[in-house]
Every structure is written in structure tokens, then in C-alpha cells.
Amino acid sequence: xxxxxxxxxxxxxxxxxxxxxxxxxxxxxxxxxxxxxxxxxxxxxxxxxxxxxxxxxxxxxxxxxxxxxxxxxxxxxxxx
Amino acid sequence: xxxxxxxxxxxxxxxxxxxxxxxxxxxxxxxxxxxxxxxxxxxxxxxxxxxxxxxxxxxxxxxxxxxxxxxxxxxxxxxxxxxxxxxxxxxxxxxxxxxxxxxxxxxxxxxxxxxxxxxxxxxxxxxxxxxxxxxxxxxxxxxxxxxxxxxxxxxxxxxxxxxxxxxxxxxxxxxxxxxxxxxxxxxxxxxxxxxxxxxxxxxxxxxxxxxxxxxxxxxxxxx
Numbered sequence: 001x002x003x004x005x006x007x008x009x010x011x012x013x014x015x016x017x018x019x020x021x022x023x024x025x026x027x028x029x030x031x032x033x034x035x036x037x038x039x040x041x042x043x044x045x046x047x048x049x050x051x052x053x054x055x056x057x058x059x060x061x062x063x064x065x066x067x068x069x070x071x072x073x074x075x076x077x078x079x080x
Numbered sequence: 081x082x083x084x085x086x087x088x089x090x091x092x093x094x095x096x097x098x099x100x101x102x103x104x105x106x107x108x109x110x111x112x113x114x115x116x117x118x119x120x121x122x123x124x125x126x127x128x129x130x131x132x133x134x135x136x137x138x139x140x141x142x143x144x145x146x147x148x149x150x151x152x153x154x155x156x157x158x159x160x161x162x163x164x165x166x167x168x169x170x171x172x173x174x175x176x177x178x179x180x181x182x183x184x185x186x187x188x189x190x191x192x193x194x195x196x197x198x199x200x201x202x203x204x205x206x207x208x209x210x211x212x213x214x215x216x217x218x219x220x221x222x223x224x225x226x227x228x229x230x231x232x233x234x235x236x237x238x239x240x241x242x243x244x245x246x247x248x249x250x251x252x253x254x255x256x257x258x259x260x261x262x263x264x265x266x267x268x269x270x271x272x273x274x275x276x277x278x279x280x281x282x283x284x285x286x287x288x289x290x291x292x293x294x295x296x297x298x299x300x301x302x303x
Contacts, residue, residue: 013184013229014184014187014229014254016184016185016186016187016188016189016227016254017185017189020189064146065138065142065146066138068139068142068175068182070174070180070181070182070229071182071184071229
């Protein structure tokens with residue numbers, strides 16, 4: 001079973017990399033980009049075959065390592 | 081003073097830190113590998129050095145903070161032990177939860193490596209008692225992710241409790257409230273981005289950092 005974790009910065013946490021990307025997009029002529037926030041996607045290949053159990057395990061992984069709850073939020077997607 | 085320095089794959093200030101401990105105390109510092117599960121007996125202070133532990137993968141300090149030895153370091157701190165985290169060591173300490181907040185990419189996005197001026201905000205700790213409150217000192221920084229992030233509430237609390245150890249005079253990285261180093265609630269864990277171990281010898285450009293190591297030795301002699 002595969003899972004995908006999206007790690008994003010909490011709102012209110014300044015994202016200097018996102019700001020730099022936004023600036024660069026403006027330089028390239030892409031107007032109207034009001035904001036850019038950069039995050040991470042982590043793909044996991046799991047031995048678990050039960051979707052509910054897999055999701056619980058991945059959420060535990062997020063809390064313990066994959067995301068830093070001080071600055072980041074996460075969401076989990078279980079793929080068939 | 082009995083000291084130990086934790087060594088992770090990618091640490092690169094571990095030997096400098098050990099030299100600083102040894103010169104101040106006259107005693108050899110124990111080098112402890114990240115896969116070890118126990119610390120030497122009778123330690124007064126543990127140093128977590130600068131560098132790029134585990135290549136800064138995932139987040140700076142994140143993998144190191146979950147390594148076997150860090151469990152022992154957290155237990156040591158929770159029993160009232162003294163821990164000094166410098167640069168990557170500060171990042172590791174926030175990732176273990178021993179210090180609040182987090183360190184993010186510098187606001188200017190660039191790696192910054194230069195001597196900078198700090199203000200000593202408190203002399204009330206085993207790490208800073210040889211300094212004077214308000215003293216200006218020059219210490220090098222060398223980091224890409226030294227932008228200290230804390231909620232307004234946390235930053236205000238750190239200030240009110242006198243737990244901001246050092247501030248930048250010219251903020252080089254966007255840190256909230258110019259914070260360069262903070263203390264834990266019991267004042268026995270210090271994390272800081274600047275490198276006191278790098279200005280610990282007049283022949284290498286200055287000795288402002290050596291007072292930190294003298295502070296520690298004084299604390300443990302009189303304790």
C-alpha cells in the first residue's frame with residue numbers, strides 16, 4: 001500500500017523560499033501570482049494492507065518525524 | 081568539569097568544541113558516537129556541535145534528534161544536566177523538544193559566514209556567568225538555516241523569563257526579536273547559532289567565545 005504525505009508551512013510562518021519563487025515568477029512575466037508557499041511531498045511504500053491501519057501509522061510517522069508541528073502542517077493520502 | 085561531545089555523521093565542529101572544553105577544564109572531552117545508547121558516567125555538560133548532521137536531510141537536525149544517543153541526551157537534560165547546542169546543535173535541540181521554537185531558512189536565503197556582534201542578554205546561566213549582561217561580543221556565525229521562528233507569545237515569554245541568552249545587533253537571518261540563543265526553562269540547556277568555540281584563541285582572531293567555556297568551568301568548580 002502506498003501513502004503520500006504533504007508537509008506544508010503553517011499559515012503565518014514566513015516562507016523565504018516561497019517568496020523568492022514568487023519574485024522569480026514575476027521576473028519571468030507571470031503576473032497575478034499573489035502568493036507562493038513551498039512544501040514537501042513524501043511518498044511511502046508500506047507493507048500494511050489495511051488502509052485505516054496504514055493511515056494511522058503514517059499519521060504517527062508525521063507526528064514523530066516527517067513534520068515539525070512547530071512550523072508545519074501535514075496531510076496524509078492513502079493510495080490503493 | 082567532565083564534558084562530552086556528540087558526534088553525528090556530518091558534524092564538523094565537534095573537534096573544535098572538544099578543544100574548547102578541554103582548554104577551559106584541563107580535562108579530555110569524551111567523543112560520543114550517535115549510535116551509542118549510553119553516555120559516560122558523571123558528565124557535567126554535553127556539547128552538541130555544529131555541522132550538517134545527516135546532510136540536513138528532511139529538516140536540519142531532524143534525523144540527529146531521533147538518533148539513539150539523543151534519547152540519552154534528552155534523559156540527561158530532563159534529570160537537570162547541562163547541554164550546549166551550537167549551530168546545528170541548536171537545530172537538534174529544537175527538534176528534540178528540549179528547546180522551543182524552530183530554525184528555518186535565513187530570510188535572505190543565503191548561507192551567511194562572518195563575525196557578527198552579539199549582545200549578552202543574561203549572565204544568569206552556567207554558560208554565560210563570566211559575561212556581563214549587556215556586554216557586546218564578537219562571535220562568528222556560519223549557517224543557512226538560522227532564522228529562529230517562534231510565535232509572538234513564545235518570543236514574549238522567552239524575553240519575560242530572561243531566557244534569551246544572546247541577541248544579534250544586526251539581525252543576519254530574520255530571527256524573531258533578533259534572537260541568537262535561548263535557554264531552557266531550568267536555564268541548563270542553551271542553544272545558539274553563533275560559534276563561541278571558533279573564537280577561543282587569540283591566534284585565531286579573538287577570545288570572546290572562551291568566556292562561555294570559562295563560565296562552565298567556574299560553575300562546576302563552585303557547584
